[in-house]
Amino acid sequence: MAAAACTPFTPQISAKPSVSRSNSRLHGLSITRSSHESVRAGAGLRIRSSLVVETEEKKAPSLEGFGFDVVSEAELKERGFMGLRKTKVVCTVGPACCGEEELEGLARGGMHVARLNMCHNTREWHREVIGAIKRLNQEKGFCIGVMIDTEGSQMHMVGHGSASSIKAEDGSVWLFTTEKFEGSRPFTIQVNFEGFSEGILVGDDIVIDGGMATFEVIEKVGDDLHCKCTDPGLLLPRAKLSFWRDGRLVEMNSGLPTLSTKDWADIEFGISEGVDYIAVSFVKDVNDITNLKSYLSTRSSEFIKVLAKIESLESLKNLEPIVKASDGLMVARGDLGVQIPLEQIPTIQQKVTYLCRQLNKPVIVASQLLESMVEYPTPTRAEVADVSEAVRQQADALMLSGESAVGSYAEKALSVLCMASGRMELWSREENRQNLLFLPQLAETLPDRIAEQICNCAVEMANKLGVDAIFVYTKHGHMASLLSRNRPNPPIFAFTDNDNARKGMNLHWGVTPLEFPLSDVVEDNFKQTISLMKNRGTVRPGDMILVVSDSDVSCSSARPSVSQSIQVRTID
Ligand SMILES: Nc1ncnc2c1ncn2[C@@H]1O[C@H](COP(=O)(O)OP(=O)(O)O)[C@@H](O)[C@H]1O
Ligand SMILES: C=C(OP(=O)(O)O)C(=O)O
Ligand SMILES: [K+]
Ligand SMILES: [Mg+2]
Structure with missing residues (x-):
């Protein structure tokens, strides 16, 4: 159906529906x-x-029993077959978009999957959001999948005494400790797991959130580290830490499992709420995926798709078996950028995206696609270029994080994703630019x-x-x-x-x-x-x-x- 030649179509069928579901053979069709x-x-x-x-x-x-979701149907009627968007969109649901009206806005705007990050908020909140999405599907004809994303185990700050970010000044000296304390202690940062300093040497660097600030270890006292700020910047309350030596990441065996007790409880919650996808954070190796898949089978929930989030050095080392064992992948660029130099992310993204396609697994490109839209109603040119590049690579899906979860312009960010991806898809077709991947x-x-x-x-x-x-x-x-x-x-x-x-x-x-x-x-x-x-x-x-x-x-x-x-x- 060519969009340009779109004339109102008068159905030739006017009689009442009469086909039973048990026998779908079409009666009376001549x-x-x-x-x-x-x-x-x-x-x-x-x-x-x-x-x-x-x-x-x-x-x-x-x-x-004939389910054409309202969004695709409207898109098809308006723009014709070739106008249907190919790239899928995942939106993270957070306080900024969890109301029924906002969720419906995102649904109408083209969200295919709603993601709930189990790091944040209460079980009751998540249950209500899932309920609202299911109601939209049942009552309003959408077909939105629900994804939960596990918290996982990761080294991060528990607190630094302030609810918001604080500035680390050049040359200031800070104590990194696992000792638990209430309230604030000046220049003291609580870290979330014991033994975080094992194997760390004086002279090593601590990089905060992939580069927000950097410290150098100047003294080790027991398990605590005294560190001097060498690159000033902002410390967010739950900022992530990574250790570096001679320009390389120091790999820590945190001893923490990929799926913690809380993660298993969240998975159980996901099963009981009937979610469609579980995204596993900080996957290390193939066993993380196979264990979860076996568990889902024992719970008669093998239809839940298990996605591996590629966001650590270890997952990159074990990439191919992880891709093969999973039902899909997420290039989780946020945390990946904490573990690898940022300039390597674009090539890793392309490599993972192509490998997933070769192995027939859907892949989501995630994080900071339109980060500036958390605050501003318009994206930067660089962000639009980044979105377009992921579409040019023919990733299956793009994801919004903070842009939809906490941003002031969730629907607008979604429409930017849709417009930019539609444009690049069209251009790729017209120019016959689809690269012929083996x-x-x-x-x-x-x-x-x-x-x-x-x-x-x-x-x-x-x-x-x-x-x-x-x-x-x-x-x-x-x-x-x-x-x-x-x-x-x-x-x-x-x-x-x-x-x-x-x-x-x-x-x-x-x-x-x-x-x-x-x-x-x-x-x-x-x-x-x-x-x-x-x-x-x-x-x-x-x-x-x-x-x-x-x-x-x-x-x-x-x-x-x-x-x-x-x-x-x-x-x-
Ligand atoms: N369910 C939620 N409740 C409250 N805040 C949320 C929720 N989900 C996401 N957020 C907020 O949106 C931001 C971006 O989301 P996301 O990328 O999923 O998390 P993170 O930044 O923790 O990796 C988070 O930092 C957090 O501030
Ligand atoms: C998507 C990611 O994971 P999360 O938001 O859960 O940290 C990421 O790190 O890019
Ligand atoms: K997570
Ligand atoms: Mg992450």
Whole structure:
């Protein structure tokens, strides 16, 4: 559907909905003219080019159970297939946007996933926010995924005696200690874990929040450190610390587990609240992910997606196994910038983003994308360039942190993300700038290899034929992710009857997940979805759709064959 040629569409279907969910075969649909060409090409691949004319439907299919989220539907009607945004958006919910009205504003503005950072606020507050988001989904037709982000264990200040930031002046001498004290003691900083100074030598540097201020260790007294400020700056109440020696990070074995007792309690809370994603902070190695995934299985919650946050040197060292074990990644640039020199972040971001795409895992680029918008209603030019670069790298998703959680311009920041990403996506397509990333074969078994090749070929066909959209019928979202991995020009509409799979596809680049009662018969699925979409004015005659399916038992019932197929259908 070309946006420019958008004329009001009058649905030909006027009767009342009448299709039961248990049998999604479309009753009363008469196809007055259709021509098919079938070609068998290789194991299980059936390419069928079809022209289907659908008129005089006697009964309209039920709209019940057909979930087109209101935002994608509105976007599609307004801007056409190619106007649908591909890059997903995660917004951190905090005090500035936790009211129902503000959350709805973000939902309408295009938030795909709401993130709750368990570092902050009370369980009751988190429960209320999750409740509000679920209500928006159920009552107002949104499809927002919910992510919790664990607190994790990290070396940081417990306090320095002031509720806000204080300035460390050049040459001032401070005591870093784990001794607990109430109130304020001048020039004394409490650190959160015992043994923080183990292995630290006189002459080492303490860098605060990745460079806000720097101290040099001048004396060690027991476990306490006396340090002189060598680079003055601001100390926030919970500022993060890192030790450096000869220009290199001193790796500390804090002995603290990746998931603390509190994190496990938060995970339990997430399971009971029905969250869709758990982002694990400060992942060290693959076991952190596999342990959590096994635990989720024992709790019958394996559908919750586990995301690994790449924000430490250790996670970078164990990157590939971590990516393979996770359901997705976050390039958590905030803490990463505490552990590695800032100038290395752009290359690490690109490396992680490309690796995730190769291994077919969605990746979120996070932190400080529009940091100045926490305070100002307009971004800096550099921030817009940073957002655009992440979009050019075709990351699956971008994330707002403080901009939405505590900023005064949450909706505006979201609209800047959407506009900047839409612009870069369009430019990349027009200029054919999508870099052709080598995509290694992932699948091992024959059926999986077939699915993978079907998706690779489908996207090549879709691009070369210039189809308007790709439809995929998918139980668990796997085929949709394989299509997305190829970053097609047209949007991917992924129909599924599984709500967890639908929410799980929220982070995949270019995928619009829709709820739909799947039939085993591809033809029925296609006819019914087309009919439903026509009914809502979201597809129109002349649209060319590439249809991918991984189940088709439409052959003789005596010899049912399950196969994957690609078809190209033109709507008349
Ligand atoms: N649920 C919350 N309640 C209060 N403040 C929050 C909440 N979530 C986020 N914030 C605030 O927004 C800022 C940015 O959020 P985020 O990036 O998630 O956290 P952090 O800065 O701790 O890594 C936080 O520093 C904190 O001030
Ligand atoms: C996203 C990040 O994690 P958090 O906000 O939880 O510190 C980050 O460090 O960039
Ligand atoms: K966190
Ligand atoms: Mg972090």
